[in-house]
Amino acid sequence: MKSDKLKFLVFCLVVFALPLPLSTGYLTNVLIFVGINSMLALGLNLLLGYAGQISLGQAAFFGLGAYGSGVLTTQYAFDPWLSMVLVALVVAGFAFAIGFPVLRLKGHYLAMATLGVGVIAHIAFNETVDLTGGPSGLSGIPNLSIGSFSFDSDLKNYYLVWSFALAVILLSLNLVNSRYGRALRAIHDSEVAARVMGVNARLMKVQVFTLSALISAIAGSLYCHVMTFISPTSFGFNISVELLTMVVIGGLGSVYGSILGALLLTLLPELLRTFQDYDIVVYGLLLVCMTIYLPGGMVRGIPALLRRLVPARSGNA
Amino acid sequence: MLKIKNINAYYGKVHALKNVSLHLNRGEIVTLIGANGAGKTTLLNTLSGIIPAAGGEILLEGKGISGLAADRVVSLGLSQVPEGRQVFNPLTVEENLELGAYLRYRSGGQKDEIAGDLERMFQVFPRLKERRRQAAGTLSGGEQQMLAIGRALMARPKLLLLDEPSMGLAPLVVQDIFKVIQRLRSEEGTTILLVEQNARAALKIADRGYVLETGKLILEGKAAELLENKDVQRAYLGRDKKEIWER
Numbered sequence: 001m002k003s004d005k006l007k008f009l010v011f012c013l014v015v016f017a018l019p020l021p022l023s024t025g026y027l028t029n030v031l032i033f034v035g036i037n038s039m040l041a042l043g044l045n046l047l048l049g050y051a052g053q054i055s056l057g058q059a060a061f062f063g064l065g066a067y068g069s070g071v072l073t074t075q076y077a078f079d080p081w082l083s084m085v086l087v088a089l090v091v092a093g094f095a096f097a098i099g100f101p102v103l104r105l106k107g108h109y110l111a112m113a114t115l116g117v118g119v120i121a122h123i124a125f126n127e128t129v130d131l132t133g134g135p136s137g138l139s140g141i142p143n144l145s146i147g148s149f150s151f152d153s154d155l156k157n158y159y160l161v162w163s164f165a166l167a168v169i170l171l172s173l174n175l176v177n178s179r180y181g182r183a184l185r186a187i188h189d190s191e192v193a194a195r196v197m198g199v200n201a202r203l204m205k206v207q208v209f210t211l212s213a214l215i216s217a218i219a220g221s222l223y224c225h226v227m228t229f230i231s232p233t234s235f236g237f238n239i240s241v242e243l244l245t246m247v248v249i250g251g252l253g254s255v256y257g258s259i260l261g262a263l264l265l266t267l268l269p270e271l272l273r274t275f276q277d278y279d280i281v282v283y284g285l286l287l288v289c290m291t292i293y294l295p296g297g298m299v300r301g302i303p304a305l306l307r308r309l310v311p312a313r314s315g316n317a
Numbered sequence: 318m319l320k321i322k323n324i325n326a327y328y329g330k331v332h333a334l335k336n337v338s339l340h341l342n343r344g345e346i347v348t349l350i351g352a353n354g355a356g357k358t359t360l361l362n363t364l365s366g367i368i369p370a371a372g373g374e375i376l377l378e379g380k381g382i383s384g385l386a387a388d389r390v391v392s393l394g395l396s397q398v399p400e401g402r403q404v405f406n407p408l409t410v411e412e413n414l415e416l417g418a419y420l421r422y423r424s425g426g427q428k429d430e431i432a433g434d435l436e437r438m439f440q441v442f443p444r445l446k447e448r449r450r451q452a453a454g455t456l457s458g459g460e461q462q463m464l465a466i467g468r469a470l471m472a473r474p475k476l477l478l479l480d481e482p483s484m485g486l487a488p489l490v491v492q493d494i495f496k497v498i499q500r501l502r503s504e505e506g507t508t509i510l511l512v513e514q515n516a517r518a519a520l521k522i523a524d525r526g527y528v529l530e531t532g533k534l535i536l537e538g539k540a541a542e543l544l545e546n547k548d549v550q551r552a553y554l555g556r557d558k559k560e561i562w563e564r
């Protein structure tokens with residue numbers, strides 16, 4: 001417990017200090033996206049890694065958050081903070097409502113249903129041209145501000161996004177180490193056994209689904225205010241898959257694993273720029289190798305790999 | 318204690334339980350025996366609220382529990398040790414036990430009592446104490462069965478349903494488990510409904526027994542009488558076969 005707190009504190013310090021030596025705005029900008037993706041990946045990890053329920057529609061909640069805030073602030077001149085809260089609540093309510101029928105499904109069927117939610121949302125963003133601007137996007141979204149202090153630079157936005165991300169990390173850490181978190185893992189392992197222990201599995205699955213939608217919606221609101229421009233391509237099916245990949249690569253059921261996954265998958269496309277059109281090949285190859293050699297994700301896989309390599313050497317000697 | 322009147326259960330079109338009626342008195346060990354697919358597990362899951370009962374009545378201490386959600390049933394004092402143990406593999410032994418007391422934590426207070434119960438479980442099952450910080454999935458089959466029983470007891474049930482506790486265990490381990498079941502009744506006064514395929518072992522420790530065949534109760538009586546019953550012997554105890562084999 002004590003070491004957990006220490007770990008979190010060290011992590012906070014790293015996050016705080018990271019942009020200081022960076023002179024270029026470009027890297028800070030990338031790190032902002034790492035923060036947003038971390039929130040999204042964590043939301044999905046709570047659902048998938050802990051409760052064992054897959055969702056291929058996370059981009060829908062992310063998009064609803066972004067478009068909700070974007071539309072309310074540009075078309076209806078709402079206060080950005082107020083719209084963020086409103087949108088988060090509405091999206092959570094929506095997730096709660098669809099959660100009951102959707103989460104009755106299991107495995108592939110659940111994946112299909114959540115995929116459907118994602119596709120419907122994506123089509124809606126594209127087709128409601130009057131409201132969202134359709135495929136050409138929505139621009140002129142204001143930056144967030146507190147009083148006269150406006151979050152208008154990359155560095156300011158970095159601290160803004162990461163304070164939210166750290167709050168989500170802290171929340172997740174507390175949640176998964178609580179009785180509630182244990183019950184979630186129990187549902188993951190055996191739903192029948194969890195139910196005969198008195199765990200209300202159905203309600204709990206919907207609650208986690210709602211929480212992950214809420215986190216995604218807040219990440220979406222932040223995203224739209226940081227970018228000041230959004231278009232439907234940022235909320236398509238491929239984003240949902242990317243999030244899934246982050247969670248799996250980082251490590252299912254590991255909070256810091258999600259952050260690592262978000263970091264890697266946000267940086268990777270940037271690093272692969274030199275390969276130009278072939279980046280997707282390298283990307284795929286890395287994915288295949290990861291799932292074959294480190295199926296438990298980086299967070300568990302790398303220490304295990306080291307353990308396997310080190311005694312092998314000393315054993316020969 | 319428990320009274321079941323004419324319950325039915327279906328899986329889609331399959332009629333899995335046909336007008337089943339049975340009762341348990343306080344402090345009794347009653348066993349339900351029958352072949353694979355007879356509906357034993359279905360009956361337990363219907364009692365626990367996992368499968369809805371179609372028609373009929375289930376009374377726990379006079380209160381109707383048919384149609385209640387599984388967590389309500391547990392809070393009213395009925396716990397199940399599910400078939401095949403189903404311990405939560407990645408969780409530690411201690412976490413598994415704590416999950417058994419999930420509803421008690423939720424209803425607030427009782428922290429000291431629960432901690433006391435945890436220690437008591439470690440007295441009843443010393444092996445579990447040795448392994449309290451170990452993941453449940455790494456335990457042996459017998460230890461997992463003890464953990465599953467301990468986990469169910471953490472809810473302080475009045476009525477305990479045991480679904481094939483001997484499944485896949487070595488004969489010596491089965492003996493240990495059955496001793497624990499007898500101790501539960503004599504020391505804690507827990508009423509027990511024991512579902513078994515190992516009919517001989519179950520009838521030996523039970524007071525009464527029911528025989529379930531393709532969803533219907535075909536026989537009931539004192540355990541000692543069922544042990545002597547020719548039909549039961551032929552169908553479930555395999556005595557004839559053994560004699561032929563021995564010759």
